[in-house]
Amino acid sequence: MIVLKATQDSVLSVLQSVAGIVERRHTLPILANVLLRKTGTSVQFTTSDLEIQIRTTAELGGDVGDFTTTIGARKLIDILRTMPTDQTVSLESSQSKIILKGGKSKFTLQTMAAEDFPLVQESASFGPAFSVPQKTLKSLLSQVSFAMAIHDIRYYLNGILFVAEGKQLSLVATDGHRLAFAAAVLDVEVPKQEVILPRKTVVELQRLLSENEGAIEMQFANNQAKFVFDGMEFVTKLVEGKFPDYNRVIPKNHKNSITVGREALLATLQRTAILTSEKFKGVRLNLDPGSLRVASNNAEQEEAVDELDVDYGGDSIEIGFNVTYLIDALNNMSQEMVKLELSDGNSSALFTIPENTHFKYVVMPMRI
Numbered sequence: 610m611i612v613l614k615a616t617q618d619s620v621l622s623v624l625q626s627v628a629g630i631v632e633r634r635h636t637l638p639i640l641a642n643v644l645l646r647k648t649g650t651s652v653q654f655t656t657s658d659l660e661i662q663i664r665t666t667a668e669l670g671g672d673v674g675d676f677t678t679t680i681g682a683r684k685l686i687d688i689l690r691t692m693p694t695d696q697t698v699s700l701e702s703s704q705s706k707i708i709l710k711g712g713k714s715k716f717t718l719q720t721m722a723a724e725d726f727p728l729v730q731e732s733a734s735f736g737p738a739f740s741v742p743q744k745t746l747k748s749l750l751s752q753v754s755f756a757m758a759i760h761d762i763r764y765y766l767n768g769i770l771f772v773a774e775g776k777q778l779s780l781v782a783t784d785g786h787r788l789a790f791a792a793a794v795l796d797v798e799v800p801k802q803e804v805i806l807p808r809k810t811v812v813e814l815q816r817l818l819s820e821n822e823g824a825i826e827m828q829f830a831n832n833q834a835k836f837v838f839d840g841m842e843f844v845t846k847l848v849e850g851k852f853p854d855y856n857r858v859i860p861k862n863h864k865n866s867i868t869v870g871r872e873a874l875l876a877t878l879q880r881t882a883i884l885t886s887e888k889f890k891g892v893r894l895n896l897d898p899g900s901l902r903v904a905s906n907n908a909e910q911e912e913a914v915d916e917l918d919v920d921y922g923g924d925s926i927e928i929g930f931n932v933t934y935l936i937d938a939l940n941n942m943s944q945e946m947v948k949l950e951l952s953d954g955n956s957s958a959l960f961t962i963p964e965n966t967h968f969k970y971v972v973m974p975m976r977i
Contacts, residue, residue, distance in 0.1 A: 610671075610672050611670075611672045611699055611700070611701050612647050612652065612676055612701065612702055612707070613647075613652055613669035613670055613699065614669070614699040614700075615669040615670050616695055616696065616697055617689055617693060617694050617711065618694040618695070620669060620698055621690065623665060623667045623669070624643065624654065624682065624685060624686050626654075626663070626665055627643060627654050627656045627663045627665055627841075628643065628682045628683065629813050630661045630809070630813055631643070631656050631682045637727070638721070639726055639727070640657060641681055641682065641683065642679035642680055642721055643656050643682040644656070645678055645680065645723075647675060647677070648675055649673055649674075650668055650670075650671075651666050651667065651668050652666065652667055652669055652671075654666075655726070655728070656682060657727060657729055658809075659729070660729075660807070660809075660846040661729075661810055661813065661843070661844070662728065662729035662844045664841065664842045665841045666840060671699070671700070678702065678707065678720045678722075679720060679721045679723055679726050680707050681718065681719075685709070685718070688709060688716055689709075692714070693712075696711050696712055698710065699711075703717075705720055706718060706720060707720055729844050729846075731833065731844055732830035732831075732835075734830055734831070735828040735830045736799075736800070736829050737799055737800065737828070739773060739778075739797055739799045739826070740824040740826045741793060741827075742823070742824060743818045743820070743822075743824065743825045743838055744818075746793075746814070746818060747815065748791075748793075749778070749780045749792075750769070750780065750811060750814060751941050752942065752968060753769060753780045753790065753791050754811050754812075754815065755782075755941055756783055756784060756788060756789035756937070756938075756970075757783075757784065757811065758785065759784075761784065761785070763850075765805055765849075765851065765852055766784055766785065767807065768805045769782045769805070769806050770803065770804075770852045771802075771804050771827075771829070771834075772801070773795070773801070773827075773829070774800075775798055775799070776794055776797070776798055777794060777795060778794075778795055779791070779792040780792070781852070783858070786931070786934065787934045787971060787973065788969075788971040789969075790968065790969040792967040793967065802829045804834055804847045805847055805852055807845065807848050810834075813843075814836065814843070817839075817843070818838070819839065823838065823839060826838065829847075831847075832846060832849070833846060859959065859971055860950070860952065863951055864923065864952065865923035865924050865951045865952065866923070866948055867896065867901065867919045867921045867923075868946050868947070868948045869917060869947060869949065870945060870947075871939055871942060871944060871945060871947045873917060874917065874939060877917055878935050878939070879936060880915055882932045882933075883913065884905050884911045884912065884913040885905045885907060885932055886907040886908055891905065891929050891975055891977040892929065892930055892932040892977075893928070893929050893977050894926075894928050894930065895925075895927050896919075896923075896924075896926045896927075896928075896951065897921075897925045898921055898922050898923070898925075899920075899921060899922075900916055900918060900919060900921075901917045901919045901921070902917075903915045903916070926951050926953060927954050928955075929974055929975045929976060930972060930974060931975055938960055944962045944965070946963050947960055947961075947962060948960070948963050954974065956974070957974065958971070958974065959971055960972070
């Protein structure tokens with residue numbers, strides 16, 4: 610049976626959309642495979658790593674009929690990548706093997722039984738579905754994902770908190786040294802739901818979401834989240850645990866604030882970061898009426914000093930930061946201006962966007 614027959618680029622793009630979660634080496638060898646399920650004229654592609662499952666369906670020609678098998682996902686992608694984009698390729702079933710043909714090339718690939726493929730058991734009790742444009746969610750993720758922890762023993766920090774309440778969807782990430790908060794307005798009112806999405810899910814969503822206005826539909830259960838977009842169904846396990854109370858971390862009523870150009874501040878920090886030590890990424894910010902001075906030094910007695918003229922008339926403050934934390938935040942913002950609020954040299958700083966309550970970034974100071 611010819612399972613599919615289509616151009617290389619159409620087959621490859623469908624495979625790549627589901628194969629991001631597939632590990633090359635896995636304790637369960639079948640998880641390196643993609644499950645193909647042909648029904649009539651359409652082929653369903655499913656991948657899983659036991660915690661995340663991605664499924665999509667495509668019309669890719671071939672014979673009409675029913676057929677299922679699993680085949681090595683990465684191997685298939687690697688072979689297809691070597692072929693011209695406009696070349697017609699086909700997958701044919703032959704006993705327990707799949708034959709991939711394209712031009713004068715022919716590859717005979719081993720399969721594994723479809724019934725052995727471990728599908729993720731979907732929750733029976735998802736909450737109400739709600740939608741946002743894909744580009745809105747992609748933007749929210751990029752504004753907070755850099756602040757997620759990596760391999761923290763407080764496993765609930767290795768992900769992003771999603772809070773849907775009323776007409777607002779808020780995303781929060783923190784690694785204990787900094788916290789990023791971003792929110793968007795929903796079209797519909799939803800009852801309060803809080804879930805923590807794991808890091809791998811966040812990375813995969815960022816890869817798959819497009820910049821278009823097409824909607825992504827979300828549903829949360831107590832141990833699962835489900836996303837539907839662009840003909841794809843994405844089911845993921847959630848991180849269990851209690852996320853820190855982010856509202857207590859975000860400072861209120863700082864008495865000193867300056868508004869500066871984001872690109873100018875970013876360039877200043879990137880220049881001074883060059884002379885920070887590899888291990889100790891500290892920079893000192895000196896805020897005085899009319900000026901913001903940024904300085905760094907390292908073990909070789911080298912020093913960098915840069916200064917920005919600012920419209921400021923508040924207290925003189927000297928405060929130290931890990932420069933990477935500041936650069937990360939500014940790199941993931943697109944606005945022209947950024948507002949920095951400070952209380953003194955020992956309290957956390959708050960970065961916001963002027964006239965915008967939907968983004969907040971808190972960063973702890975460091976002793977220098």
